Amino acid sequence: MKVPFLNLAAAYEDIKDEVMPAIEHTISESQFILGAPVQKFEEDFAAYCETGHAMGVNSGTSSLHMALLAAGIGKGDEVVTVPHTFVATVAAILYTGAKPVLVDVDPTRMTMDPAKIEAAITPRTKAILPVHLYGQPADMDPVLDIARRHGLLVIEDACQAHGARYKGRRVGSLGDMGCFSFYPGKNLGAYGEGGAVTTSNEELAERVRIFRDWGAKKRYHHDVLGFNARLEGIQGTVLALRLKRLDELNARRRAIAAIYDRELENVPLELPVAAADSEHVYHLYAVRTPRRNELLDFLKNREVYCGIHYPTPVHLQKGYARLGYGKGDFPVSEKIAAEELSLPMCPYLREDQQAFTIECIREFFAR
Ligand SMILES: *Cc1c(COP(=O)(O)O)cnc(C)c1O
Numbered sequence: 001m002k003v004p005f006l007n008l009a010a011a012y013e014d015i016k017d018e019v020m021p022a023i024e025h026t027i028s029e030s031q032f033i034l035g036a037p038v039q040k041f042e043e044d045f046a047a048y049c050e051t052g053h054a055m056g057v058n059s060g061t062s063s064l065h066m067a068l069l070a071a072g073i074g075k076g077d078e079v080v081t082v083p084h085t086f087v088a089t090v091a092a093i094l095y096t097g098a099k100p101v102l103v104d105v106d107p108t109r110m111t112m113d114p115a116k117i118e119a120a121i122t123p124r125t126k127a128i129l130p131v132h133l134y135g136q137p138a139d140m141d142p143v144l145d146i147a148r149r150h151g152l153l154v155i156e157d158a159c160q161a162h163g164a165r166y167k168g169r170r171v172g173s174l175g176d177m178g179c180f181s182f183y184p185g186k187n188l189g190a191y192g193e194g195g196a197v198t199t200s201n202e203e204l205a206e207r208v209r210i211f212r213d214w215g216a217k218k219r220y221h222h223d224v225l226g227f228n229a230r231l232e233g234i235q236g237t238v239l240a241l242r243l244k245r246l247d248e249l250n251a252r253r254r255a256i257a258a259i260y261d262r263e264l265e266n267v268p269l270e271l272p273v274a275a276a277d278s279e280h281v282y283h284l285y286a287v288r289t290p291r292r293n294e295l296l297d298f299l300k301n302r303e304v305y306c307g308i309h310y311p312t313p314v315h316l317q318k319g320y321a322r323l324g325y326g327k328g329d330f331p332v333s334e335k336i337a338a339e340e341l342s343l344p345m346c347p348y349l350r351e352d353q354q355a356f357t358i359e360c361i362r363e364f365f366a367r
Helices: 008-028 035-049 060-070 088-095 140-150 202-212 233-243 246-263 292-301 318-323 331-339 351-366
Strands: 053-057 078-081 099-102 125-128 153-157 177-181 195-199 216-218 285-288 340-343
Touching: 008 233, 035 053, 035 195, 035 233, 053 060, 053 202, 053 233, 060 088, 060 153, 060 177, 060 195, 060 202, 078 088, 088 099, 088 318, 125 140, 140 153, 195 202, 202 216, 246 285, 246 351, 292 340, 292 351, 331 340
Parallel strands: 078 099, 078 125, 125 153, 153 177
Antiparallel strands: 053 195, 177 195, 285 340
């Protein structure tokens, strides 16, 4: 039996009959960039995230970049974020000319450790950028409290957590702005690249709309240096349809996670801890073991495909040496990078595939 890490073909089969005529309609109407299909998705997504506004952009990276620009962040400013994330979080800060200041993550939650934030704040700090990693919200109350006391903005990287809740509230609505990716493998995925910024602040919303569309509020009136970061009509069409299924698909992810939790309880693996204050949406089911590489190979030999998120923390990536950090600076992030393994997880993972995965893991530890 082959167990794929992710099954995008099954997701397509599930919605094909609905999505293909809708795409055809968008094309026949020549609604290629922004326009009615994107607007419809933006309204639906804002309502879903419980925010006043959502602005479609062309990737999760652009959502972070445009949000930071809208916040007025640039050269001379500092933004506090984490090294244990996908590089885009840190890259987007660098794109604005600002300096990313990193703080380590909490060893249990694997998201920004609030106890580490205050020591990283300087007079140049403008914003805090926590990441809701693997589908679990960061511990936001202390982050928001620190931000309020120091007059900082909070921008959420929610690229892995569409639909997750923290103390009952949706991610993307907790800080000043939320950033989402619709990369195909995310909990809400497009048929190509896509992203969105959410906010309930009208002024920030308007600034994101301007920055994503060449810095022009009115065509050919370029008041600021903007970008081409617009969401395509076909992606808006696909996303509006898939959004209707998101809660159901997230519920399936949680059910799969519950089976892993139960069946792997007695295996010497560190299982993900879902915080009681949150609703985890399991973009990834991230286990940890010092024998990670060995287990990964063992499973691969049995055609059970896993992932590593991420093998090298951002501060140890060659392209990010300019940040000035080195080995040992963020021990928790470094330990997670060495031990983390993402088990097969997607709403279309079959029961027999998951059972086989569990059987193989048990076999590995029983040898
Ligand atoms: C996927 C991802 C991004 C970037 O999104 P893209 O759509 O690939 O540009 C940013 N941050 C995190 C945490 C992500 O997982």
